[in-house]
Amino acid sequence: MKVIVRSRFAPRGRGQRLAPVRVAPKVLAGLALLGLGWFGARADETCMSPYMPKITGQEEFVYVWTLGVEGWGDESDKVVTLDVRPGSPTYGQVIHSASVGGRHEAHHGGFTDDRRQLWVSGLDTSHIFIFDVATDPARPRLVKTIKNFAQKTGLVGPHGFYALPGRMLVPCLSNRKDRGGATALVEYSNDGRHLATHWMPTDRDPRGAEIESVADGYGYDARVLPRKNVMLSSSFTGWANYMREFGDLVQDAEAMKQFGQTMVLWDFHARQPRKVFHVPGAPLEVRWAWGPRNNFAFTATALTSKLWLVFEDRDGQWRAREVGHVGPEGQGVLPVDISLSADDRTLFVDAFGDGKCYVFDVSHPHHPRLVHEKVIGRQVNMVSQSWDGKRLYFTSSLLAKWDKKGEDNEQYLKGYSWDGRELSPQFAVDFAAARLGRPHIMRFGSASLYN
Amino acid sequence: MITVFPFARVLLASLILRASLGLAAAQADRPDAAVPEEAIVKPDLMKRRTAEYDYDPPAAGSYQLPVLQPAVDGTVLGTDFKPVRLHDLMRDRVVVLSFIYTRCTDPKACMRATGALSELQRMSRQFPDVAQRLLLVTLSFDPAHDTPGVMARYGRVSLGYGVGCEWLFLTARTREDLAPLLEAYGQRVDARQKPSAFGPYYHPLRVYLIDPARQIRNIYSYGLLDPRLVMTDVQTVLLETDASRRR
Structure with a gap:
């Protein structure tokens, strides 16, 4: 039996009929009754900014930006460090934890272009915490906190940290005025000074962009393909939604309309939007291909469970096209995070709804082919892949108020190997048993970066 | 040996550099030679796409360049071995500043930067007004090896026919003299702990755009x-400068 969830899950459109989203009963139960969430985050070596050095060999450490939980340990958000050096006596174990004090809705983070600092943020307080990871890569150290981000920029929910030369690009989720989805991209210098704000194009103010159907002004991810001088951004929802108890949110039909349905192609150098694609269903992570002739990017839409391809056609025109479905046909499994292999041939897709990782052969990017699926846990959110594609790491948490409840509220980091055919478990760390918190974004570290 | 080895290294780097610049070594060593037709920039150079940069650049003045930070001053050495303040060299010009070291053999680092500056110099022939107001600076962060003499030889190779805007090749008296400058610009340089074919230093490639008010506008x-x-x-910076002076 399948249940059809109608427009309250579907995003707003301009004069168009919204397609219903069919969600399996088990998933729906999770959404409505247990307060599930599904919006993941980015994190892996193959999706790092092209402007920073990469770890192309064995990563040594995994840094995990972890949400504090009331009653667990110091109850604060923290950067947890795992040792993933094969043969190390502490392989697969937590070796360090650096608390920032308080709960800020820990979510995303990223390195500066020299990879000496790790910036992480809180989606609730909009504080940004800057860690030194170069002096002792096994023990990240908090060196600076930016507390006036909202006052300085007029925005809230600093979401991502994408390294550009000498500066950070920070796509945001919301704004200070109404805490809705209208938002912007912000630039900060590596030493923590606000440089510029670039608002997302809207129907009212397209900023010169061609609008395919609607320009909602929402934001989520932003990534650059330098070879083509283009940047692609995606869209999610505002503070009013992501900080709300999910059980309440899904009962509010109006609030459920406030989700992104656009992707924006930018002239990167000029920071000017060129085209607003209509990609319904909250397109989240953006993954550009790496191949020198591969002018395309993948994304997954959480609400509609689809894979989309944004590509340059033979006439040099950029287009967005739905190319596949995630999960059983006709069902929504809430794809959250995706990871594209460095050879552009394999796409890993985490589905929060059923806790599975779906693996697609995307050698023909317009025709993804499912080749493997694996249950990772009762809830799975993020996936990080090593550059050689042999190791993958998964974490469980989404948002404090959106994670599953009761026994389904597993909190873990799990390491897997990938042999080209199958994911095989290597180790697991129970973040609940260790009273650490809800593990979210992962970033890789290595001492070899600095010598 | 002490004097031969540095020169040999520069020669080796020069040959690689020339290859990357597309210049014939024999021609480049003859600055007084007649400039051949192919060295003169074609009008469509700004529109020439490559596999690496496969797009048309945005129009100058159609976008903003935020001020990133002040471009601090410091004492450097010219190829005449005389100390000089960096700001005195800049005068009222836009400056493109590149930190390099001549022993670097990483094709994606120092040679890439010098190749880009060489291309800029050629390009500047297309825009005589720009050429007069643009200064290129290549500054070594390896003064123990890159003496003014070494930089002069490196410059002779890099300059090619020497047409276009001015291009200076600088170094410092000691690494200690240079340290405040590197720190202020955020140019990290670390000695490699393990031998590398790319040279003894690990450093990110950084080239800076500095406006006439001595502020860094892009990296x-x-x-x-x-x-x-x-x-x-x-x-874009020149258009902005002119507009602000008219106000």
């Missing part, structure tokens, strides 16, 4: 160091 690294984009930024 380029590998992947962004498209000479056409840099030239567009130079023109």
